[in-house]
């Protein structure tokens with residue numbers, strides 16, 4: 001039996017992000033088409049921290065691009081706060097996997113970009129940027145250029161650059177995957193702290209299952225491409241969490257064992273894994 | 280290192296001088312270093328037939344500079360506009376290809392005929408020499424702008440014009456600068472070729488006059504002045520470039536040369 005219509009509407013109204021039966025094909029020059037998302041359904045509640053895990057190349061980045069409006073679904077709908085995505089939404093913030101800082105601008109000139117683009121007054125924007133640099137602990141490095149910073153510091157700049165726009169929806173595409181293990185742990189804790197004071201809804205893409213569990217309220221496991229949601233798990237670990245310690249929590253270990261069973265099948269199916277196995 | 284370089288120079292000049300004095304090389308056509316040096320001394324201390332040597336140099340530099348500034352600005356603007364505008368680029372690409380295939384220097388006689396012996400014709404030659412090089416580089420630079428950074432700027436809230444200003448232009452700048460560097464040399468070539476074909480003042484005009492008088496020493500002396508001007512221009516460009524590219528990590532090549540020097 002279907003839930004009553006009114007109730008369904010209410011769920012849609014409250015979710016920050018809703019994927020409804022989304023299919024996506026990429027059309028190549030030679031006329032062939034590649035399906036990347038298949039009947040993809042996902043809901044992200046307001047203030048919820050969701051992690052997407054799945055094998056490399058399954059379609060995780062594509063999912064995020066649908067939320068930013070850089071891509072449109074071939075069929076189905078993607079909605080933010082109930083409205084269909086038609087272009088880049090100013091409520092969305094994005095932290096990229098690769099370094100997307102502007103290399104020709106120093107740290108504070110990078111952080112100030114969002115408010116400047118959005119028409120803020122210059123001196124006010126710089127005051128705001130300075131405050132964000134203090135929050136991420138980089139006030140002393142305002143005049144440094146990105147190439148003069150470590151990988152972790154560059155990520156902090158990227159976080160300040162994104163958070164200064166006060167995004168209601170925060171998308172992160174394997175943001176910490178290039179960092180060493182210690183720095184990654186620190187950045188995860190820093191992210192949770194920043195996030196807890198904003199109430200933003202987060203979609204965090206990663207192929208690191210432990211990272212997903214340590215950070216998220218809910219983990220979606222995607223199938224090998226074309227991606228669809230294979231299963232979703234509620235992570236009932238208490239907050240505030242310290243990601244570097246929570247890994248040793250028995251409940252954490254139990255959850256990760258469960259999810260790993262699911263994920264392993266998909267990773268083995270993915271073409272990348274098959275290539276690796278052939279080598 | 281420097282010692283060897285000086286040795287080659289001294290050896291080369293000495294050999295030339297000796298061959299000419301022994302008349303193995305005809306000094307009438309090939310002159311000799313001592314005569315060239317004497318000519319340079321005359322120019323700098325007593326002036327040339329057309330007036331002070333500094334004035335001649337200034338005329339050529341002024342023509343090259345004017346052609347360079349106009350050609351480079353036009354090239355940068357055209358490259359960015361076409362680079363950002365798919366339709367315009369597709370429509371005009373055929374003409375760009377044709378224009379690019381013409382050796383620009385053959386346009387010089389047309390400019391000298393139509394614009395006369397004054398500065399305008401030399402500036403025009405320098406302009407076309409510079410324009411296409413800068414245009415092609417600016418266009419390519421725009422196309423090579425990092426898509427990640429463009430997407431990032433869009434999500435941060437940038438309008439198309441803001442993206443052009445804060446992403447496209449800065450990232451095309453290294454391409455543009457590479458082209459400015461070589462094209463200032465082209466501007467000097469353009470100005471001098473224009474002067475060779477017909478002018479009242481300038482280094483090229485001095486060389487042309489010397490050639491008309493079968494004065495080999497004058498031709499060589501003019502060439503030396505020209506080389507000095509070109510080297511100075513190149514050095515100036517390098518200095519400006521360094522200043523503007525502060526944000527960039529030193530390239531592996533630069534680090535090697537620095538390590539080699541220290």
Ligand SMILES: Nc1ncnc2c1ncn2[C@@H]1O[C@H](COP(=O)(O)OP(=O)(O)O)[C@@H](O)[C@H]1O
Nearest residue numbers: 026034036055056057058059060061062063225
């Ligand atoms: N612009 C595109 N054109 C064609 N195919 C694409 C494009 N972007 C991604 N793909 C393909 O879609 C699939 C999913 O890519 P992606 O979303 O980047 O995977 P993930 O982020 O999970 O590693 C891959 O097979 C990739 O080759």
Ligand SMILES: [Mg+2]
Nearest residue numbers: 060061062173
């Ligand atoms: Mg990806």
